[in-house]
Amino acid sequence: MLPVSLVFLSAKKQKSINQKIFAKKNKMILEIILVVVMLVAAISAGTFKNLLNAVIAAGFVSFIAAILFFLLHAPDVAMAEASIGAALTVAIFVIALKKTKRHEDDEKNN
């Protein structure tokens, strides 16, 4: 009876350890995907000619940064980043764009 229970316990333990490793791997894959998407969004924010698209891409960078902060156990910074970077900054930029020009090329023609 005893060895069976021992085997059972150890198998259960092994299973939980496997699950932990699996979860860690999954989290790492998620983080790598997020970082890649963030890099793409950041580069496109710099290269878009339509400034509204660029502002939205910059907001997307902030949003993914907030998710990454949360995954790295920094919820305080994640909250600040999500509310200021992804909401208020984008809104202020959009309001400023509405009052100025929307395309970057317009300046050369004038």
Added chain:
Amino acid sequence: MRRIISLVLLTIVLIGVAFCLDAIPFGISQSQVRQYYLDNGVKETGATNIVTSVVVNYRGFDTLGEVTVLFLAAIGLSAVLHRAEKRQRKEGRRSSLILYTGCRFLFPLILLFGTYIFIHGHLTPGGGFQGGAIIASGFLLTILGCWKWGGINKNAFKITESISGLVFVVVGLLGLLYSGYFLANYLPKGLPNNLFSAGIIPIIYVAIGFKVGTELTGVLDDLTKEP
């Protein structure tokens, strides 16, 4: 020739930077202050959120500087955008009933959430800055969605902002009076994990929450008004 010289100089600079970066051990904490905060933070300040105890108690003076920077930015923006004649928001297209009702339904909930975050700043993640920004985003929702909403009462917002800034400074000066240094935690700490604990931290965070919320809302209001 100049290109070759600049390339050589650039290579020398790059090698120097690479050596400097190589000398810094990455991923290893150099200071022991982090472990000190983790060990003694709850005991010394009474706040279970260590980040809050660092931001408001151990480094409270820096936070006062941050609040001042934000205040100066808001003042500068309103000074640039200020016009002598009274400005009105242009009445745009009427938003649909669903949008209008949804905004009116969500706005008090967002305010409540922001208030919760800055009142519970010493217990759960978040604090004055985060709560204030959430409140400002609630006002942004009304600016975008509620066409009937005519604008904030600017004077009331200015008064709230000034009073909350004054509360921060006066609480700090009382610390100078009672305990000998600015922003000392002179109130009783109470039991950790209670709402009324951690001495002056909740008072300061509520003041910061009001201040940041009113300031960012004032910025948005200044920007969206048509000249």
